[in-house]
Amino acid sequence: MSAAAQHRAPFARLARKLAVAGTGAAVLALPLIGATSASAATTTSAPAAAPAVTYANNLDGWIRESLAIMAEKGIPGTYNGIYRNVMRESSGNPVAINLWDSNAAAGIPSKGLLQVIDPTFASYHVAGTSWNIYDPVANITAACNYAAHRYGSIDNVFGAY
Structure with a gap:
């Protein structure tokens, strides 16, 4: 040099x-x-744009991406609250489906990481996320939006909701 x-x-x-x-x-x-x-x-030179944030394609990345969207939309919740509920509901399986509870018996099984039923997902879907209920980020974000309206935050959910 x-x-x-x-x-x-x-x-x-x-x-x-x-x-x-x-x-x-x-x-x-x-x-x-x-x-x-x-x-x-x-x-x-013109100022460079901030580098795009990328998230890992795993539970940690899905939660972090959901939290970023939630922050933009004013939806409360924490990493720990989401993680705790995901582990209880689906053990981290984004394509989990419950075929045995009362929702399933009524023809609307709970689906995805946070076991959301189709009508709840449609009602609490967050703009900018996928309409696929099995999409991990869309599922987490919609469930947290629902929990915010029903319980104040996903952090306040300690059982099936």
Whole structure:
């Protein structure tokens, strides 16, 4: 690495951090070693967009993605409250279906991670999520929306709901 490149490296890292942080820093002047102020290098760029958040395709990721959507929509709930209820309802199986309880006997079995019935899912579906009741994020988010309306939060649910 040349002396000039070594000199610029900390500034380049700072510029990337500022762009990712969305500070709006549009111009960063990087002096070259041995250059006069008239010939100093200037870099102009638009602020970079924040990197897209990606979630793991597993229970942890589904809960975290649901919590992000819930935060945007003002739906209360915590990771621990969701996790506790998922473990009780489906043991973390996103395609779980209950074919033996009173809902199943009535022809509307409970489905998915939080064992939601179709009418409840349709009524409490959250915009921006899938309409597939077996979609883990849609199932969690709709169930938490229902629990918020019925119990104040999924955190207040300690049994079948």
